[in-house]
Structures are given as C-alpha cells and as structure tokens.
Amino acid sequence: MSGGRRLRVDIVACQGVGICAHLAADLVRVDSWGYPIVDDSELGPGTERQARAAVRACPRRALFIADPARERRALVT
Amino acid sequence: MSALLHAVPDDEQLARPILASPVYYYSDGDAISELEPHDLAAHLRRYGRRPDCRGDAGATLVEAIDDARLTGRGGAHLPSAIKWRAVRSAAAPVGGSVIVANGAEGEPLSRKDATLLELRPHLVLDGLACAAETLNAGRAVIWLHEGAHAARSAIAHALAERARVSLDEPTVELALAPDAYLSGESSSVVRALSGGPALPEFRTVPSAVRGVGGAPTLVHNVETLAHVAQLARGTYPASALVTVCVGGARIVLEAQTDELLHDVVARVVGGGAAAVLLGGFGGTWCSWDGLAGLCLTEPAFRARGLSLGAGVLDVLRPGQCGLARAVEIADYLARQSARQCGPCLSGLRSVSDALEAIARGGRRTDRRVDELATYTAEIRGRGACHLPDGAVRMVTSALGVFADDVVAHRRGRCLAKGTPA
Numbered sequence: 466m467s468g469g470r471r472l473r474v475d476i477v478a479c480q481g482v483g484i485c486a487h488l489a490a491d492l493v494r495v496d497s498w499g500y501p502i503v504d505d506s507e508l509g510p511g512t513e514r515q516a517r518a519a520v521r522a523c524p525r526r527a528l529f530i531a532d533p534a535r536e537r538r539a540l541v542t
Numbered sequence: 543m544s545a546l547l548h549a550v551p552d553d554e555q556l557a558r559p560i561l562a563s564p565v566y567y568y569s570d571g572d573a574i575s576e577l578e579p580h581d582l583a584a585h586l587r588r589y590g591r592r593p594d595c596r597g598d599a600g601a602t603l604v605e606a607i608d609d610a611r612l613t614g615r616g617g618a619h620l621p622s623a624i625k626w627r628a629v630r631s632a633a634a635p636v637g638g639s640v641i642v643a644n645g646a647e648g649e650p651l652s653r654k655d656a657t658l659l660e661l662r663p664h665l666v667l668d669g670l671a672c673a674a675e676t677l678n679a680g681r682a683v684i685w686l687h688e689g690a691h692a693a694r695s696a697i698a699h700a701l702a703e704r705a706r707v708s709l710d711e712p713t714v715e716l717a718l719a720p721d722a723y724l725s726g727e728s729s730s731v732v733r734a735l736s737g738g739p740a741l742p743e744f745r746t747v748p749s750a751v752r753g754v755g756g757a758p759t760l761v762h763n764v765e766t767l768a769h770v771a772q773l774a775r776g777t778y779p780a781s782a783l784v785t786v787c788v789g790g791a792r793i794v795l796e797a798q799t800d801e802l803l804h805d806v807v808a809r810v811v812g813g814g815a816a817a818v819l820l821g822g823f824g825g826t827w828c829s830w831d832g833l834a835g836l837c838l839t840e841p842a843f844r845a846r847g848l849s850l851g852a853g854v855l856d857v858l859r860p861g862q863c864g865l866a867r868a869v870e871i872a873d874y875l876a877r878q879s880a881r882q883c884g885p886c887l888s889g890l891r892s893v894s895d896a897l898e899a900i901a902r903g904g905r906r907t908d909r910r911v912d913e914l915a916t917y918t919a920e921i922r923g924r925g926a927c928h929l930p931d932g933a934v935r936m937v938t939s940a941l942g943v944f945a946d947d948v949v950a951h952r953r954g955r956c957l958a959k960g961t962p963a
Contacts (some may be wrong), residue, residue: 476883477744477926493605496920520636 466468469533470508472516475502478527489515502526557772557779558588560665561796564810565657569790574752576662579696583863586663592668593774594710604630606773611841614727616763616784617822617852618928619719619840622770626761628750629677632758638680640754642735643670645686645693646719646726647765648853649822650874654783655764657794659686659693662768663700667951669713669767672774673760674712680757682712684764685731689721700941716790723878727927728761741880767854782838786810789862797838804834807857816958817858817943821851823871824932826938827864863958865901865947868940873896875933886930889921893937903951911941911948 474485481499491512492504508516508530519522520528565575580588595603608623610716643666647655659666674682686694694716701714717735719725734740735754753759762770769779780800786793786807793810793815805916807815815830826848835840840850859866876890886893896914900907918934925931941948950957 469809475744476885476924477742479884479885481839496889497892498884500884500888500924502920502924 470513471504471505471531472508472512472519473529474503475499475527475529476500478525480525484522484524486518487526489519491515513521513535555777557769557775557777558797559781560658560662560768560783561794564793565661566701567653567792567794569580571911575661579661580664582664582707585662586610586719587772589665589668592671592771595672595741597776603672603676603774607770607777610769610773610778611767612773612779613840614763615765615766615769615853616728617649619849621850622762622766625750626673626677627760628748629758629760632751633678639677640681640683640735640756640757640759641673641677641679642731642754642759642761643684643764643767644726644728644731644761645684645690645697646731646789647690647852648689648726649854650723651787651792651822651854651856652785652791652852653794654853656693658764658768658783659714660696660796661688662874663789664704665771666764667697667700667704668774669762669769670714671711672770672851673762673767677760679712681754683715683717683735683771685717685719685726685735687721687725688718694718724880724927724929727929729927731761732759741882742929744926780851782847782853784838784855784949786855787856788859790955792962799837799839801838803836803838803855805836807855811857811859815857816860816862817864819854819856819858819867819871819936821849822932823875824928824936825849825851825854827868827943829943849891861958863947863956864940864944865951868937868944869894869898869901872937875929875936879929880927883925883930885921885924889917890930890933893917893921894935897937897940900948901951903954907948907952914941
C-alpha cells in the first residue's frame with residue numbers, strides 16, 4: 466500500500482469554523498450545518514498541499530493527516 | 543438448527559439457563575418475577591465453582607470464546623475474541639490491562655442488564671474475574687449507573703459475599719456512571735475511568751490497545767461477561783437476553799438461539815404485531831411479516847442486514863401509529879446528543895424536526911422527505927460515537943416501513959387510528 470495518507474477531522478474538536486473548506490476545496494465540503502465532510506480518499510501531490518494548508522490554518526487544531534502505514538508500524542514496535 | 547448452535551462443538555454441553563422464566567416490568571416500574579436472586583450459595587449450587595483462568599486456562603478460554611463466536615451484547619456485537627487477543631498482545635509488553643464490566647445500560651427500553659445484575663450478579667462477577675485473570679489485569683471495574691439502585695446494591699452485596707469467603711480472585715472496583723444515554727458508550731467509559739467526563743471520545747487507537755490511563759482496556763457488556771463465565775466452565779451459551787417492550791410494559795426473558803422471533807413476541811404479547819423496532823432506539827424498524835422465520839441470533843439477523851443490538855424488541859401493536867412512535871424516539875435521541883460533534887448536535891435536531899413535519903402531514907411533505915434524505919446522508923458515519931448513526935438508521939427504516947402511513951398523514955389521515963392525524 467502506497468502510504469495511504471488521508472486528511473481526517475477530529476469531529477469533537479471541530480466547531481465548524483469552515484476555513485478548511487476554502488483552503489482545501491478539493492477535499493472538504495460543508496454539510497447543511499457548516500461542518501466539514503472530508504474526502505476519505507488517499508492524498509495525491511495536489512491535494513496533499515491543500516490538506517497541509519487546512520491542517521495549519523484550523524484554529525481548533527481539529528484536522529490532521531492520518532498515516533495508516535505508520536500507525537501499523539507503531540503498533541508492531 | 544440455528545446459526546449459533548452449529549458453532550457449538552458436539553462434545554460440549556450447553557450452558558444452564560440464566561433466567562428460567564420471564565421477568566415482567568410494568569410501566570410504573572414495578573416488577574413481577576418468580577425468580578429469586580442468586581446469592582453466592584445458590585449460584586455455586588447452580589453453576590459450580592468458577593475455574594481459575596491464569597496461565598494456560600486463559601488461553602483455552604480465549605479459544606472457547608472464539609469457537610462460540612461470542613459477540614458484544616451491549617449492542618455493537620463485535621467479536622469478543624478479537625478484543626481479547628488485542629488486549630492480550632498489547633498488555634504483554636506493558637503489563638497490566640484494565641477490564642470493565644459495563645452495566646450502564648443506556649438503552650432506555652432495555653432492562654436485560656439490570657435484570658441480570660439484580661438476579662444473577664455472581665455470574666457477571668465470575669466473568670469479570672475470568673477476564674481479569676486471562677488478560678493479566680491490574681484493574682477490574684464494574685461500571686453502573688448512579689441511579690440503578692437495585693443493581694448497585696445487588697453487586698455490592700455480591701462483592702461483600704465473595705470477600706467474606708475470601709475467593710482467590712482479583713479485587714473489583716465499583717465505579718458509578720452519570721444516568722445518561724451515552725455514559726455506557728465504551729469510549730465514554732474509558733474517558734471517565736481515565737479521569738475525564740463520561741462522554742464519547744474521538745479515538746484513533748482502539749481502547750483494547752490504549753484505553754484507561756493508557757493501559758490496554760477491555761470493556762465488555764455484563765451479559766457478554768455472563769457468557770464468558772459459562773464458557774470458562776466448559777459450557778456453551780445458546781441464549782440471548784432480550785427485552786420485549788409493549789405499551790409501556792417491558793418483559794425480560796432468555797430466548798434460546800433456535801427460537802423464532804415471531805414465537806417469542808407472540809408468547810409474551812399474546813398475538814402478532816404491526817411492526818417491531820429491533821435493537822433499541824438506534825435500531826431498525828421492520829414490518830412483522832418481514833421478520834418471519836428469523837431466529838434470535840446475531841448471525842441470523844446479520845444475514846438479513848439487521849442486528850439484535852442491545853436485545854430490545856419494541857413492539858408496535860395494531861392501532862398504534864409507527865410514524866408517531868418514530869417522531870418520539872427521534873426527538874429523544876436528538877436530546878441525548880453529548881453536544882460534542884456538530885453533525886450530531888445540529889443534525890439530529892434537523893432530522894427530528896423534519897420527521898415531525900412529515901408526521902404532521904400537509905402539502906410540504908415531499909420537500910421534508912427530500913430534506914430528511916439529505917440530512918441523513920450527511921450525518922451517517924461522522925459522529926465520535928454510535929448515537930447519530932443509530933438515529934439515522936431508526937428514522938430511515940421508519941420511512942421505509944411506514945411509507946403508507948407517510949402518504950396517509952400527508953392527506954390528513956392516519957392508518958393506525960383511522961382518523962385525521
């Protein structure tokens with residue numbers, strides 16, 4: 466598996482500020498109440514840059530890039 | 543034969559029943575039961591002594607749990623063996639896991655866990671001790687609702703009895719949960735026992751790997767642990783505790799896994815039903831005819847895309863309006879939101895309002911139905927806990943099963959009552 470990095474949101478921390486939907490328009494859309502629905506597909510070269518910008522800009526620190534391959538390694542070691 | 547029975551090895555005995563006869567709870571809360579609570583002496587007479595599960599016996603128990611395909615009776619029905627193995631391997635290097643017997647029965651209709659705790663507390667405590675020994679626990683906890691006075695005193699009494707005869711077993715702590723729908727949710731339990739509030743948590747690592755205070759943690763429903771106690775004795779459980787709800791009364795009974803749902807409901811209700819809400823408030827509505835031929839086992843339910851959930855069968859009698867019932871439940875669930883996740887906090891209120899508008903009927907019904915479809919699609923899979931998904935499942939299935947009622951209500955009539963809605 467090629468890394469498998471994905472943008473994810475901690476929905477408890479999120480307060481629907483909505484900056485992410487502007488900075489990562491290809492990955493994030495907002496629902497009927499203003500909370501982000503994040504695309505679950507693997508990040509590519511173009512979307513990775515958007516994802517990083519959204520992660521940096523979130524005032525609630527609610528967005529993160531999940532790396533399943535690295536999590537699996539952490540469990541083994 | 544049922545889907546579960548074929549998992550029982552031929553040379554093994556079936557476990558002795560937990561409840562020999564049903565327990566009736568009336569709407570005012572009074573209970574009628576022919577069953578006496580088991581004190582320690584009665585428990586030992588019926589089931590015999592609990593085997594020690596340290597060392598190899600623990601490994602055998604994990605195999606038996608796997609063979610019996612034991613699943614979590616709190617509602618999620620995750621295969622128990624997977625959790626046990628995860629805790630076992632995560633606990634090995636760090637030493638000391640945490641085992642929680644979860645008796646905080648959040649499902650408002652369910653009384654099976656309360657019944658089990660009140661009448662058969664030693665079976666639950668046996669299962670907890672077996673798990674604690676097998677998984678090398680540093681802490682064994684029983685988690686109960688603050689307001690569950692009868693269950694609390696039954697467990698406190700049972701623990702005192704065990705202490706008096708100095709059973710060689712891990713010490714058990716009794717911990718109290720706030721009386722809320724979500725305080726029995728497993729991430730709430732882990733968060734509360736780690737010193738936080740009893741509210742669900744967004745988790746990236748399962749609690750079996752990193753749970754209470756960072757320790758590998760097994761959270762098991764109390765009925766699941768009662769089954770563990772039976773498996774540890776070399777006997778195979780072939781029953782499920784269910785709560786049948788009808789018109790405000792609730793009946794807790796032990797259904798054999800080869801019994802038909804139709805027969806069980808007909809036996810206690812004295813006839814058929816219009817529809818049944820399966821699992822609990824966050825469950826699935828099914829028409830009565832759609833449940834024909836279904837046995838009371840999780841594999842049988844799964845084969846039809848359903849789940850036994852927490853074992854609740856909420857029976858809608860002919861003459862009761864399913865749409866009205868769904869509105870009540872949707873409103874309840876919206877009010878039970880932990881108010882942590884936006885799609886749940888805002889979304890479930892929108893869902894509940896839209897459903898209520900549909901039940902009121904009128905010209906805007908089609909638009910409300912479309913809105914509701916948008917809301918449910920947006921909410922699904924996004925909460926930190928199971929609450930929003932359960933609410934969406936209940937509402938979506940209600941619109942399917944009560945489709946004719948929606949049409950009637952729109953025209954100002956009600957099929958159940960035969961009068962204007």
